[in-house]
Amino acid sequence: MDWLTVFQNSLTQMIGVQAIIYCLAALGLNIQFGYTGLLNFGQAGFAAIGAYAIAVTVATLGWPLWLALFFGILGAIIFALLLGIPTLRLRADYLAIVTIAAAEIIRQVARSVSLNDYFGGSDGISGKYAADWYALNPLPVGIDTALIRFSRNDLWVVINGWTLVAVIVLITWLLVRSPWGRVLKSIREDEDAVRSLGKNVYLYKMQALTLGGVIGAFAGVIFAVAAQSVQPDNYATTLTFFAYAVLILGGAARVFGPVVGSMIFWFLLVFVGQALNNAVKAGYISSSILRPDQVGQIQFMLVGLGLMALMIFRPQGIFGDKKELALDER
Amino acid sequence: MSDSPAAPSRTKASSIKAALASVSPVPGAPKPDAIFVGDSITRSFGGLAAVDVSHLEVQRGSITALIGPNGAGKTTFFNVITGFDPPNTGTWSFEGSSLAGTPAYKVAREGMIRTFQLTKVLNKLSVLENMRLGAQGQTGEGLFRALIPALWRKQEEEITERALGMLEQFNLIHVKDDFAGSLSGGQRKLLEMARAMMSNPSMLMLDEPMAGVNPALTQSLLEHIKELRETGITIFFVEHDMDMVRDISDWVIVMAQGSIIAEGPPADVMRNPAVIDAYLGAHHDVALTESGESLTDTSVSLTKSEES
Ligand SMILES: Nc1ncnc2c1ncn2[C@@H]1O[C@H](COP(=O)(O)OP(=O)(O)OP(=O)(O)O)[C@@H](O)[C@H]1O
Ligand SMILES: [Mg+2]
Numbered sequence: 001m002d003w004l005t006v007f008q009n010s011l012t013q014m015i016g017v018q019a020i021i022y023c024l025a026a027l028g029l030n031i032q033f034g035y036t037g038l039l040n041f042g043q044a045g046f047a048a049i050g051a052y053a054i055a056v057t058v059a060t061l062g063w064p065l066w067l068a069l070f071f072g073i074l075g076a077i078i079f080a081l082l083l084g085i086p087t088l089r090l091r092a093d094y095l096a097i098v099t100i101a102a103a104e105i106i107r108q109v110a111r112s113v114s115l116n117d118y119f120g121g122s123d124g125i126s127g128k129y130a131a132d133w134y135a136l137n138p139l140p141v142g143i144d145t146a147l148i149r150f151s152r153n154d155l156w157v158v159i160n161g162w163t164l165v166a167v168i169v170l171i172t173w174l175l176v177r178s179p180w181g182r183v184l185k186s187i188r189e190d191e192d193a194v195r196s197l198g199k200n201v202y203l204y205k206m207q208a209l210t211l212g213g214v215i216g217a218f219a220g221v222i223f224a225v226a227a228q229s230v231q232p233d234n235y236a237t238t239l240t241f242f243a244y245a246v247l248i249l250g251g252a253a254r255v256f257g258p259v260v261g262s263m264i265f266w267f268l269l270v271f272v273g274q275a276l277n278n279a280v281k282a283g284y285i286s287s288s289i290l291r292p293d294q295v296g297q298i299q300f301m302l303v304g305l306g307l308m309a310l311m312i313f314r315p316q317g318i319f320g321d322k323k324e325l326a327l328d329e330r
Numbered sequence: 331m332s333d334s335p336a337a338p339s340r341t342k343a344s345s346i347k348a349a350l351a352s353v354s355p356v357p358g359a360p361k362p363d364a365i366f367v368g369d370s371i372t373r374s375f376g377g378l379a380a381v382d383v384s385h386l387e388v389q390r391g392s393i394t395a396l397i398g399p400n401g402a403g404k405t406t407f408f409n410v411i412t413g414f415d416p417p418n419t420g421t422w423s424f425e426g427s428s429l430a431g432t433p434a435y436k437v438a439r440e441g442m443i444r445t446f447q448l449t450k451v452l453n454k455l456s457v458l459e460n461m462r463l464g465a466q467g468q469t470g471e472g473l474f475r476a477l478i479p480a481l482w483r484k485q486e487e488e489i490t491e492r493a494l495g496m497l498e499q500f501n502l503i504h505v506k507d508d509f510a511g512s513l514s515g516g517q518r519k520l521l522e523m524a525r526a527m528m529s530n531p532s533m534l535m536l537d538e539p540m541a542g543v544n545p546a547l548t549q550s551l552l553e554h555i556k557e558l559r560e561t562g563i564t565i566f567f568v569e570h571d572m573d574m575v576r577d578i579s580d581w582v583i584v585m586a587q588g589s590i591i592a593e594g595p596p597a598d599v600m601r602n603p604a605v606i607d608a609y610l611g612a613h614h615d616v617a618l619t620e621s622g623e624s625l626t627d628t629s630v631s632l633t634k635s636e637e638s
Contacts, residue, residue, distance in 0.1 A: 174477050179462070179470030179486065186452045186463050192414065193450035197464050197529055198438035199471070207473050327453045327511035 004146065006278050010271035012148045017226040019266040020161035021219045025243035026258035027168050028215035034252035035176060036208040037188035039096035043243050045103030046213040048235035049075040050220030052110060055230040056118060059129035069221060076217035080210040088205045100237065111232035126229030133225065157226045165259060168215055173255045184208055245307060251317030260318055268306060273299035342560050346392050346580050355594030358385035365390035365533055365564050371420030373410050380406040382588040393555065393565045395575045398585035399609050404568045405447050408537055412444045413437040441532035449518040453511025457502060460510045460521055461493035464528025493528060499554060500524040501547060516543040536567040540574055552578050
């Protein structure tokens with residue numbers, strides 16, 4: 001491996017499938033947390049619902065993909081209602097606790113031995129279940145340049161994935177500039193003030209939780225289609241926390257925050273990992289300091305340090321407004 | 331209000347005074363035309379009975395003050411009747427329809443709009459956006475309609491127009507694009523009141539509207555409130571500033587330790603020994619002047635409850 005490949009891989013991942021998945025998850029969190037102030041720590045659960053809806057219905061039951069998508073969305077709506085009905089009238093922290101637990105319950109159920117026949121246990125479900133959809137791909141070949149490289153299938157996923165992101169960004173943009181968005185932002189600031197002006201706060205919170213959850217389910221759908229498999233452990237709390245990192249990196253309550261955040265996050269993560277790997281292999285870093293098998297951990301430590309530095313020097317995120325943040329300190 | 335008659339003839343004011351003249355000044359007195367009627371409303375925190383109101387009526391179109399020493403239960407009473415705090419017992423009705431157990435947002439939609447003692451402005455929204463939020467019946471506040479700006483843009487423009495007019499009256503026009511969080515304490519009070527007005531209330535409930543507002547502006551706001559009365563809005567407010575109470579109220583209700591202890595026209599109430607006892611304690615030795623000056627001074631020193 002050489003430095004050009006390191007760079008090529010980093011750029012590819014910057015706009016690759018993982019970046020899309022985390023971007024979608026963070027777009028959902030942006031509606032919930034960024035604009036409404038709802039602490040949903042169960043975004044991984046919503047993604048799992050989207051992914052398993054695809055895998056179970058298409059792979060196991062042989063239904064068409066569009067129908068699977070419908071069930072993914074329906075599942076996310078039901079999950080949001082289940083989480084929201086008991087908690088949204090209570091203080092914000094209750095939602096946080098309930099969502100983190102509920103997402104774990106989903107994962108544990110998916111990987112349980114007794115439901116092996118439906119969900120495939122800890123191995124998950126794999127198969128060529130999105131074959132029909134891949135067959136729609138009009139592109140003759142993938143792309144292989146000095147800067148990026150995608151296989152034919154990946155390119156198809158990436159193009160459709162970013163299109164989906166663009167549609168969701170557009171919807172978010174329309175919504176947050178509307179009176180509806182104004183109510184959401186007001187709820188984030190002070191629910192009682194909003195109630196005193198005749199707005200049904202509970203309904204708005206439910207809408208925000210549901211909308212953000214459905215967007216999160218799309219993250220799982222893309223994941224399942226791109227990998228042509230689902231594994232329960234991909235939907236652990238790490239997914240949620242990475243998505244939060246992406247959101248805060250880009251800037252919460254900014255329409256493009258999750259997009260930029262996700263790209264930077266994945267570029268950095270891959271670049272740091274591959275650069276370290278390259279340096280160790282080429283002997284720039286002696287193996288007494290860092291062995292190749294330790295690169296994985298160091299990679300996350302360095303990215304973590306970078307995020308900390310960002311929070312210290314630019315706490316509002318890349319797109320955020322420092323003036324807005326300063327208001328909290330009054 | 332921009333659509334109010336410009337002439338300060340105050341016709342409503344005198345007719346309300348006339349209507350209230352026949353009301354006997356006793357706690358719980360029935361009013362000739364009550365917009366709000368409450369019965370046996372109680373709220374206790376642990377062992378403490380914060381509110382224990384057996385009967386209370388507010389005359390339609392009047393400016394009614396609710397006064398009482400700190401901790402009397404005025405804010406709690408406001409919270410209960412606006413649906414922000416569940417009572418232990420009680421029924422109350424507004425414009426004839428029962429509101430007990432109604433959630434706060436529905437109470438507001440019925441036309442009872444309140445402000446808070448500790449102001450609740452939306453810090454990260456601009457002053458103008460705060461104002462726009464106050465408007466009722468917005469088409470664009472529905473999730474799906476929000477996606478089609480053509481459906482709500484015109485209404486938004488009308489709302490903005492009205493908001494700007496209101497900000498002008500409340501002396502906030504120069505800060506309309508600032509974050510509400512950057513306003514001073516007094517400006518927040520003003521913004522909250524102006525925002526409540528955006529909802530077109532039929533009864534405006536103000537919890538200490540003048541606390542922290544500078545005296546020059548207080549005067550113009552008092553005039554403004556009197557103008558509101560001319561448009562037919564009922565104003566029910568809590569205030570410690572006795573000068574203001576005397577100046578604008580048609581009727582004063584006095585609360586102490588959760589109960590209504592006196593009612594009547596401002597001048598009578600401030601001469602009432604029970605009221606003075608409630609404010610100063612039973613063993614006061616302060617001489618009472620006809621104008622109630624000593625009461626004013628004392629209450630001013632008691633008021634500093636603003637902005638935690
Ligand atoms: N949430 C609460 N929990 C416990 N006690 C409370 C609560 N809210 C109010 N109280 C108590 O109820 C009583 C009435 O309080 P309230 O705030 O209604 O008084 P107030 O008349 O508005 O006083 P002030 O003029 O100082 O604003 C006080 O003794 C207060 O300590
Ligand atoms: Mg109070």
